[in-house]
Amino acid sequence: MGSAKSDLTARARIRDAALLRFGADGVAGASMRAIAADAGVSPALVVHHFGSKEGLRQACDEHVLAGMEGGDDLEGEALARVLAAATPARRYLARSLLDGTDAATALFTRIVERTEQWLAEGEAAGRVRPTSDARARAVVYVSWQLAPLLLGEQVERLLGSDPAGTKGARAGLEMLTGGLFTDDHWLRAFTELDR
Known part of the structure:
Protein backbone atom coordinates (compact mmCIF):
# COMPACT_ATOMS: atom_id res chain seq x y z
CA MET A 1 0.00 0.00 0.00
CA GLY A 2 1.37 3.45 -0.96
CA SER A 3 2.02 6.28 1.41
CA ALA A 4 -0.20 9.33 1.69
CA LYS A 5 2.47 11.30 -0.19
CA SER A 6 2.48 8.91 -3.16
CA ASP A 7 -1.34 8.96 -3.16
CA LEU A 8 -1.25 12.77 -3.38
CA THR A 9 1.32 12.58 -6.15
CA ALA A 10 -0.84 10.09 -8.08
CA ARG A 11 -3.90 12.27 -7.47
CA ALA A 12 -2.09 15.33 -8.81
CA ARG A 13 -0.79 13.36 -11.84
CA ILE A 14 -4.31 12.18 -12.62
CA ARG A 15 -5.73 15.70 -12.24
CA ASP A 16 -3.01 17.14 -14.49
CA ALA A 17 -3.64 14.44 -17.10
CA ALA A 18 -7.36 15.25 -16.92
CA LEU A 19 -6.65 18.97 -17.44
CA LEU A 20 -4.78 18.09 -20.63
CA ARG A 21 -7.30 15.53 -21.87
CA PHE A 22 -10.38 17.62 -20.99
CA GLY A 23 -8.73 20.63 -22.63
CA ALA A 24 -8.10 18.68 -25.83
CA ASP A 25 -11.23 16.52 -26.05
CA GLY A 26 -13.75 18.21 -23.75
CA VAL A 27 -15.16 16.53 -20.68
CA ALA A 28 -17.73 14.56 -22.68
CA GLY A 29 -15.13 13.40 -25.21
CA ALA A 30 -12.50 12.30 -22.71
CA SER A 31 -12.58 8.82 -21.24
CA MET A 32 -11.47 7.83 -17.76
CA ARG A 33 -9.39 5.07 -19.35
CA ALA A 34 -7.49 7.58 -21.55
CA ILE A 35 -6.89 9.86 -18.57
CA ALA A 36 -5.61 6.93 -16.54
CA ALA A 37 -3.25 5.93 -19.36
CA ASP A 38 -2.01 9.53 -19.71
CA ALA A 39 -1.32 9.62 -15.96
CA GLY A 40 0.34 6.19 -15.98
CA VAL A 41 -2.14 4.70 -13.51
CA SER A 42 -4.97 2.21 -13.61
CA PRO A 43 -8.55 3.31 -14.26
CA ALA A 44 -9.40 1.87 -10.84
CA LEU A 45 -7.00 4.36 -9.20
CA VAL A 46 -8.75 7.24 -11.00
CA VAL A 47 -12.07 6.02 -9.61
CA HIS A 48 -10.50 5.53 -6.17
CA HIS A 49 -9.32 9.16 -6.05
CA PHE A 50 -12.18 10.93 -7.84
CA GLY A 51 -15.15 8.56 -7.90
CA SER A 52 -16.31 9.50 -11.39
CA LYS A 53 -15.56 11.70 -14.37
CA GLU A 54 -17.74 14.38 -12.77
CA GLY A 55 -15.64 14.17 -9.59
CA LEU A 56 -12.51 14.53 -11.68
CA ARG A 57 -13.98 17.50 -13.52
CA GLN A 58 -14.81 19.12 -10.17
CA ALA A 59 -11.22 18.59 -9.02
CA CYS A 60 -9.98 20.29 -12.21
CA ASP A 61 -12.35 23.22 -11.60
CA GLU A 62 -11.11 23.54 -8.02
CA HIS A 63 -7.48 23.41 -9.20
CA VAL A 64 -8.08 26.24 -11.70
CA LEU A 65 -9.99 28.27 -9.11
CA ALA A 66 -7.24 27.69 -6.54
Missing part, protein backbone atom coordinates in the same frame (compact mmCIF):
# COMPACT_ATOMS: atom_id res chain seq x y z
CA GLY A 67 -4.83 29.29 -9.00
CA MET A 68 -6.93 32.43 -8.65
CA GLU A 69 -6.57 32.55 -4.87
CA GLY A 70 -4.15 34.78 -3.06
CA GLY A 71 -2.67 38.11 -3.90
CA ASP A 72 -4.62 41.11 -2.76
CA ASP A 73 -2.91 43.73 -4.88
CA LEU A 74 -2.83 44.48 -8.60
CA GLU A 75 0.29 42.40 -9.04
CA GLY A 76 -1.59 39.42 -7.65
CA GLU A 77 -4.50 39.79 -10.09
CA ALA A 78 -6.05 36.37 -10.04
CA LEU A 79 -7.64 35.65 -13.39
CA ALA A 80 -4.76 37.08 -15.41
CA ARG A 81 -2.35 34.95 -13.37
CA VAL A 82 -4.25 31.78 -14.29
CA LEU A 83 -4.47 32.81 -17.93
CA ALA A 84 -0.75 33.55 -18.06
CA ALA A 85 0.09 30.27 -16.34
CA ALA A 86 0.35 26.79 -17.76
CA THR A 87 -1.31 26.17 -21.09
CA PRO A 88 -3.18 23.05 -19.84
CA ALA A 89 -5.17 25.14 -17.33
CA ARG A 90 -5.95 27.70 -20.02
CA ARG A 91 -7.08 25.06 -22.53
CA TYR A 92 -9.11 23.30 -19.86
CA LEU A 93 -10.82 26.54 -18.88
CA ALA A 94 -11.61 27.43 -22.51
CA ARG A 95 -13.02 24.02 -23.31
CA SER A 96 -14.97 23.80 -20.05
CA LEU A 97 -16.62 27.17 -20.56
CA LEU A 98 -17.62 26.25 -24.11
CA ASP A 99 -19.21 22.96 -23.05
CA GLY A 100 -22.44 24.78 -22.17
CA THR A 101 -23.08 22.47 -19.24
CA ASP A 102 -24.40 23.37 -15.82
CA ALA A 103 -20.86 22.80 -14.54
CA ALA A 104 -19.50 25.34 -17.05
CA THR A 105 -22.12 27.85 -15.95
CA ALA A 106 -21.23 27.29 -12.31
CA LEU A 107 -17.50 27.67 -13.04
CA PHE A 108 -18.02 30.95 -14.93
CA THR A 109 -20.27 32.24 -12.14
CA ARG A 110 -17.64 31.42 -9.51
CA ILE A 111 -14.95 33.21 -11.53
CA VAL A 112 -17.19 36.28 -11.86
CA GLU A 113 -17.99 36.24 -8.13
CA ARG A 114 -14.31 36.08 -7.19
CA THR A 115 -13.49 38.83 -9.66
CA GLU A 116 -16.33 41.00 -8.37
CA GLN A 117 -14.95 40.61 -4.85
CA TRP A 118 -11.41 41.39 -6.03
CA LEU A 119 -12.60 44.54 -7.85
CA ALA A 120 -14.63 45.64 -4.80
CA GLU A 121 -11.54 45.25 -2.62
CA GLY A 122 -9.56 47.28 -5.15
CA GLU A 123 -12.28 49.93 -5.15
CA ALA A 124 -12.21 50.13 -1.35
CA ALA A 125 -8.42 50.47 -1.45
CA GLY A 126 -8.62 53.21 -4.07
CA ARG A 127 -6.98 51.19 -6.88
CA VAL A 128 -10.16 50.57 -8.89
CA ARG A 129 -12.60 53.26 -10.03
CA PRO A 130 -16.13 53.09 -8.62
CA THR A 131 -18.90 51.80 -10.86
CA SER A 132 -22.67 52.06 -10.97
CA ASP A 133 -23.02 48.29 -11.49
CA ALA A 134 -20.37 46.13 -9.81
CA ARG A 135 -21.80 42.86 -11.12
CA ALA A 136 -21.89 44.03 -14.75
CA ARG A 137 -18.32 45.34 -14.42
CA ALA A 138 -17.13 41.96 -13.15
CA VAL A 139 -18.96 40.01 -15.87
CA VAL A 140 -17.56 42.22 -18.65
CA TYR A 141 -14.06 42.20 -17.13
CA VAL A 142 -14.04 38.39 -16.93
CA SER A 143 -15.39 38.14 -20.48
CA TRP A 144 -12.60 40.36 -21.76
CA GLN A 145 -10.00 38.35 -19.86
CA LEU A 146 -11.34 35.06 -21.24
CA ALA A 147 -11.69 36.20 -24.87
CA PRO A 148 -8.09 35.23 -25.77
CA LEU A 149 -8.95 31.64 -24.80
CA LEU A 150 -11.43 31.52 -27.66
CA LEU A 151 -9.50 33.68 -30.10
CA GLY A 152 -6.02 32.65 -29.01
CA GLU A 153 -4.64 31.58 -32.39
CA GLN A 154 -5.99 34.66 -34.16
CA VAL A 155 -4.79 37.04 -31.45
CA GLU A 156 -1.38 35.38 -31.32
CA ARG A 157 -1.02 35.60 -35.10
CA LEU A 158 -1.74 39.34 -35.13
CA LEU A 159 0.20 40.19 -31.94
CA GLY A 160 3.11 37.97 -32.81
CA SER A 161 3.11 36.66 -29.26
CA ASP A 162 1.09 34.67 -26.74
CA PRO A 163 -2.23 36.49 -26.11
CA ALA A 164 -1.69 36.01 -22.36
CA GLY A 165 1.84 37.37 -22.62
CA THR A 166 3.12 40.81 -21.74
CA LYS A 167 2.34 42.49 -25.08
CA GLY A 168 -1.38 41.68 -24.94
CA ALA A 169 -1.58 42.26 -21.19
CA ARG A 170 0.09 45.65 -21.52
CA ALA A 171 -2.31 46.77 -24.27
CA GLY A 172 -5.27 45.69 -22.17
CA LEU A 173 -3.96 47.35 -19.03
CA GLU A 174 -3.29 50.60 -20.91
CA MET A 175 -6.92 50.67 -22.06
CA LEU A 176 -8.26 49.75 -18.62
CA THR A 177 -5.98 52.18 -16.79
CA GLY A 178 -6.05 55.23 -19.04
CA GLY A 179 -9.25 54.59 -20.91
CA LEU A 180 -9.77 54.28 -24.64
CA PHE A 181 -11.98 57.23 -25.45
CA THR A 182 -11.07 60.86 -24.83
CA ASP A 183 -14.61 61.92 -23.88
CA ASP A 184 -17.89 60.44 -22.66
CA HIS A 185 -19.75 60.60 -26.01
CA TRP A 186 -20.38 56.84 -26.27
CA LEU A 187 -21.19 56.46 -22.58
CA ARG A 188 -23.81 59.21 -22.83
CA ALA A 189 -25.26 57.63 -26.01
CA PHE A 190 -25.65 54.22 -24.36
CA THR A 191 -27.00 55.77 -21.17
CA GLU A 192 -29.73 57.40 -23.25
CA LEU A 193 -30.68 53.99 -24.65
CA ASP A 194 -31.41 52.75 -21.11
CA ARG A 195 -33.94 55.54 -20.50
